[in-house]
Amino acid sequence: MTAILVYRDKLVPKSEIGFLRRQYSAFSRLEPHWVGCSTTAEVGELTPSPIVLGRAGPFGTLDRALFKQCARVPEAPSLRPLGARLIHAQFGRGGALALPLARALRIPLVVTYHGGDAHKNKHYEKRLLPTIYQRRLEALKAQASLFICVSDSVREKLIERGFPAAKLTVVNIGIDLDPAMATPKEPPYVFFAGRFVEKKGIPILIDAARILRERGVGVGVVLAGDGPMLSDMKGRAAGLDGVEFLGWQSQAATRHRMRGASLVVVPSITASGGDAEGLPTVAMEAMSAAVPVVATDAAGLTGVVESGRNALVVPAGDPAALADAIQAIVTDPGRRAALGAAGRALAEERLSAAVQSRRLEDRLIDVIGAFQEA
Structure with missing residues (x-):
């Protein structure tokens, strides 16, 4: 197999293990080797042999600081013998950090943008002391061979940011298909899972729940997750029957609640700072389990x-439209079943981790081939 490097500055935040692993889960021709500047206790869940740049001991801290701030690539004896043919960097900042490493090894660089790294204005606003990403951004646009976007919305935003359209391609991050199918419970409820942050649009969902209650539509709303807006959202829902806040839930508990829901709702908006969804995993997992999805047009x-x-896709920020879509599904079991089955078919055909991982491998192999010919 042909060796490639996968760059993530910190190997690896626990919340990222699942979607990072799935990107490479069906590789059969390329062998990923993970490289970065630090590790966490969870890195063993991703790779048994991470490569950490820089010397061991206190001099390693200096090596890594010079690498990040001055683009001075430190010694990493285990790197060159691999004969890696490409670097695949995760996130925009990871691409900026990996750029000097790609130059030093004389191999092409591919960068995956996941959402916030494209959408958040703070990454692109001029400041007195530019960040590493800002200092290297124009070089990154010029010298990276390809930018992988996890959704069409990420690609569109990067074009707005001045990235060359010819270097942008969309490869979704797939999900592990759920072997268990939806079993809607009574009384019916809609399910939300995610961080309680602005871009998730939770106030819109609560307002839609209030509209449904006023219409006499008997459907509950179950919300799983934690975050800085949780307390405010509980206050917003005060006095509204049928709204349940579960707090943080394990993956198993989340999937159990999801399968019992009449539908999964993704009420996302574009946040005030520009942040927006990349491609919400919860929507793909719902379709995988044949649970219908109602989402806004800002959900990626x-x-x-x-x-x-x-x-069903409705305009972002419109609680009445969201309520209409929810009502259309919970009051029509036939439509609910049809949407769920069609979502499952889409997941099998396009959204599975195996399908998307093979697509990613194809793109990386194309880059290696083009680089050799250049």
Whole structure:
């Protein structure tokens, strides 16, 4: 197999293990080797042999500081013998950090943008002391061979940011297909799972729940997750029957609640600082379990789903439209079943980790081939 390097500055935050692993889960021709500047206790869940740049001991701290701030590539004896043919960096900042390493090894660089690294304005606003990413951004645009975007919305935003359209391609991050199918419970409820932050649009969901209650539609709302807006959202829902806040839930508990829901709702908006969804995993997991999805047009699903066929998509920030879509599903079991089945078919055809991982491997092999010919 051909060796490649996968760069993540910190190997690896626990919250990222799942989606990072899935990107490479079906590789059969390329062998990923993980490289970065530090490790966490969880790195063994991703790789048994991470490569940490810099010397061991206190001099390693200096090596890594010079690497990040001055683009001075430290010695890493285990790197060159690998004969790696490409670096695949995770996140925009990771691409900026990996750029001098790609130059030193004389191999192409590919960068995956996941959402916030494209959408958040703070990464691109001019400041007195530019960040590493800002200092290297123009070089990154010029010298990286390819930018992988996890959704159409990420690609569109990067074009707005001045990235060359010819270097941008969309490869979704797939999910592990759920072997268990939806078993809607009574009384019916809609399910939300995610961080309680602005871009998730939770106030819109609560307002939609209030509209449904006023219409006499008997459906509960169950919200799983934690975050800085949790307390405010509990206050917003005060006095509204049928709204349940679960707090943080394990993956198993989340999937159990999801399978019992009449639908999963993704009420995302574009946050005040520009942050927006990349491609919400919860929507793909719901479709994998044949649970219908109602999402807004800010949820990153453009180009993935077809509204009315395998999901319902409504305008972001519109609680009445969200309530209409929820009502249309919970009051029509036939439509609920049809949307769920179509979502499952889409997941099998396009959204599985195996399908998307093979697509990613194909793109990386294409880059290696083009680099050799240049």
